[in-house]
Amino acid sequence: MDIELLEIREHLARFAPFDALSDAQLDDLVGTIEVAYFKAGSEILALGEQIEDLHYIRSGAVEISWRNGELFNRLSEGDIFGHFSLLRNRKVRFPAKALEDTLIYFIPGERFHQLCEADEHFAEFVELGQPRLKSVVEEQHKSNDMMMTRVRKLVSRRPLMVEESTSVQEVAQRMNEENVSSALVLSTREGDPRYQFSDPDGQSWTLQGIVTDQDLRNRVLAEGRSVSTAVAEIVSSRLISVQSDKSVHEAMLAMLRNNVHHLPVLYRRRPMGVLHLSDIIRYETHSSLYLVSNIFHQPDTLGLARLKPDVRQAFVRMVEEGASSHMVGSALSTIGRSFTRRLLELAEEALGPPPVPYCFMALGSMARNEQSIVTDQDNALILDDSFDPAQHDEYFAALAQHVSDGLDACGYTYCKGDVMATNRQWRQPLAVWKGYFSEWIDQPRPEHLLHSSIFFDLDSVHGEEAFVEQLQDLVASKASQSPLFLAAMARNALGRTPPLGVFRTFVMEKDGKQNNTINIKRRGTAPMVDLIRVHALACGSRAQNSFERLDDIAKTQLLPAGTGDKIRYAFEFLSMVRIRHQAIDLQEEREPDNNIAPGNVSDSERHHLKDAFQLLSNAQKFLKFRYPMPSRR
């Protein structure tokens, strides 16, 4: 291609849908482009006019309206418009106006249609006005959007802007009239140069800050200020804003980091709107963030149960986005805790306030923040020591039943080992729990060891956190001082061993037997968790998460140098294999489980699997050596 058009080609290549075109397609396209300049405020496309070209914004900003003149969308550099009309009857359906001085590249209609024919991605992109396919793959595209969609796309109206001398009452009135929850406060004084801009009349302004509903409540009403107070007095000096071309993802991070719900959106230095947290949530309806807030808005168990597909969707998307096992595990655990907490709130609403304080505790994977999409429930109740079974147990039995049934309905099946608060044994006052824990550590019999390996991953979900903390403290201080207990736990952790290797069509067991599938949890991640737990107990770590436990272990001499990192790597790998295969099951509409057929494992994955199993095997051998049975005297 002519080098002189590189400038244009490179620009196109940065933006969808052109970014996905082949070099040859791009070269061909660039030579046919036409260019025109539109001064701010001038009309680019009039309603009903014949349209010949696809419009691409090289620089500037364009406002697209509905027929009735209401704002439909606001576009800028790299955006296209006119495609809806081109795809239909070539009559302009959405009029367009230059919002800024704008340079438009025109792509002849004929070329546009050729590209739609020749390139699936291109066609898909320009036809997005049609209903979305409900496939998971499609959902994945949408999630990537979050990284790529620019903030300006979410801004649907101009900001309300007031001068700093305006009274708070007038500001409130105008917010009410315009039905907005915030107003931008401007000053004619010179201020922060980053926020200076001039309006179309040439007046220069400085954006001083933002006033929200909350400010009117907290800084005016609560502090008893007069309604005639100038708004300047209540504007905070800290202004967090976002550029209109930043991604939605970045805007979300800015909100989270700064703990603000309103973000002024600037085009260069000129305010073009205000983004509210709800705009992002509405946009990204399937994110785990939304899911959690949605969980807390459900009025009953049925509503919660209906969210089950959303949980699965959120899981698949996280995997597709390349989340680590730690991220996936903690997100799913957060979701699981939210379900539990909401069920407890609903139970309390139905049963009345609890007669004595309690703590609802999570055990196992939820406590470790390592929950997967295939999981059952493990929970228990710690009650205040003033608990009187005759008087109070009826309440807590009902509470436990409500939560347990609810969790089952939401996809967290009943625990086969009956480790649930519905079991009277696991619905006891704190003192009894302390007795249990001490006994298990002092007398490491097989049954006690089984309990230890379940209950010593524990965390509070709802209620008196201090109860759980006392138990965590007890475990951390007592277990490390009990060599017999550690030795028994170490033996116990060797019960489940990895296979010798994974071949193309079968799994080779140590005894030479061949199996068709492998349970990656039972043979990989679970023994790894057990192994890490023993070292964590030995070093008195209070961490529950396996990666955090490894951090604590790394500070000690328990493991030979470098071994901790190898275990971490192997654990991450095994966890990801499990997670990925579950995501594939969901995508292919199979019920996910922990079984992997070697045929579904890629060559490189198979190679790494063998290494990871080998490492697990070695680490298990070391465990036996590290925590020997103390000789009895």
Added chain:
Amino acid sequence: MPSLRPFKRPAPNWPDYLARRAAEARDPRLAEFFAAGQLDPEMPIGEAPLVALDMETTGLDERRHAIVSIGLMPFSLGRIRLAERRYWVVRPPRPLVRQSVAFHRITDSEIEHAPDLDDILDELLAALAGRLAVVHYRHIERPFLDAAVQARRGEGLRFPMIDTMSLEARIHRQSLWARFRRWMGRPPVSIRLHNSRERYGLPPYQGHHALVDALATAELLQAQIAARHQPSTPIGQLWS
């Protein structure tokens, strides 16, 4: 940069000049060009067939330096058509000065295989014919082309041009406001291509390529007319 006179220089009488050259030219191609180039000074700019012209040269003095590349971008006030773009690298009679090579990013080997201007002149004339040329700073394009054609065909080549730099100077150098600014001791506003474009919100382009600069000049004229003039403005008021 030449000194810009504070008064408006009267535009030459182009129709008479072109008619005279059309009658007098000995070279048939030049005669054709001058005959076709007769645009009515009253024609509205919005209807005029335009062509943005830019050249890269080995220096600033047409007596010592030569043209190395020429870019043409035919356009109208409504559309710039990239498909009609023309671009030539030409071999200067003298060996290239190294510094200017770096400046234009045209290499010795490109030059070595390039034709002499004379070989492409007829094509160039045909592409320019009947269109009003638009340049940014005519004091390069006009004398270099004139001198180069004079040297090859024995007669010069001059024609009306809209100079986007002059249009910019009218606003930023010669207006009352500009003189007031100078009186206040403010630095003069830059009227170079890049800076001028910036004022109209036009994107920065990689400069010093004849075709890219021709495109940049065409866009600038569209912006200047949109901001400061009308599509109905007669071309006679804009050319020089």
